Amino acid sequence: MADFLAEAIFSGRYHPGDFVPKEVDLCEQFVINRSAVRSDLRQLVDAGVIERISGHGSKVREYAEWNILDTQVTDWMTRYAAPNPGIQREILSFRLDVEPYVALTAAKRATARDLVAMEEAFEGMGQNLHGQGGRLHSDFDVAFHVAIFKATHNIVWAQLSHILRPSIYMLVAESNTSASDPEASLERHRQLMESIRARQPREAFLAAQAVLAGTAEALGIEPGDSALGRQLDLV
Structure with a gap:
């Protein structure tokens, strides 16, 4: 799921300021429980790519906030980014x-x-x-x-x-x-x-x-x- 969202973000389908799908929607789409969804979202949070906003969901952060030297981020960029x-x-x-x-x-x-x-x-x-x-x-x-x-x-x-x-x-x-x-x-x-x-x-x-x-x-x-x-x- 983390890779799915990373591809959507790095390819430009979601832009800084956009909200990604809510946890409940991701649970249904990937047929996984909420704990697994939160674990995968945590990867994107730790990479500085999204932020969790209580009561609203997860929003894509500005490019300047991304940890672009993080190996996970650069791997996503290499594989998915335009x-x-x-x-x-x-x-x-x-x-x-x-x-x-x-x-x-x-x-x-x-x-x-x-x-x-x-x-x-x-x-x-x-x-x-x-x-x-x-x-x-x-x-x-x-x-x-x-x-x-x-x-x-x-x-x-x-x-x-x-x-x-x-x-x-x-x-x-x-x-x-x-x-x-x-x-x-x-x-x-x-x-x-x-x-x-x-x-x-x-x-x-x-x-x-x-x-x-x-x-x-x-x-x-x-x-x-x-x-x-x-x-x-x-x-």
Whole structure:
């Protein structure tokens, strides 16, 4: 039932401010008891997607209230959501403020094993760039970015990569589908990898910006207030 309501909300059948069906109606529709309905509604409440209003029912909350980095929420978004430019813009803006610094740190700390992980992901991206390999290309693309997070050898960044993985996948899959020049995108990823391999923190920072600028262009959205295009005095 939780998935049924999540699909209805994330696909846009219910909008922020709308009330979802009442408990008694959900009991009848799914032939389950009220306790089971409340348990499933609790999943959506805990995710920040709906709120319970005593005497009225359950209402969809504003997008800003959703726990969009919660793995359950991002899973629902990946499976059910129509492209939402507002949410995409927020995630991209966050990535633009974070990932260039992650790349900079990786350029200082990456080990040979980290570089192998990046290379394998990059090769997988290249091998599945065209044809029927779209899903695999996106999987390898996400693995490439996760490898960079892990190459910082900071346990917080490494754990954050797992939290962010569904959000990164959501942007990667959509931008890879709409990219006008996938070869150029692949080349930007190669330059990022080579900057980390050469231990060039400044170049890695700028290369990460370039990768994400390409994502913004493919999605056709302005990333908002972020580090994009900022000329920084990096050391």
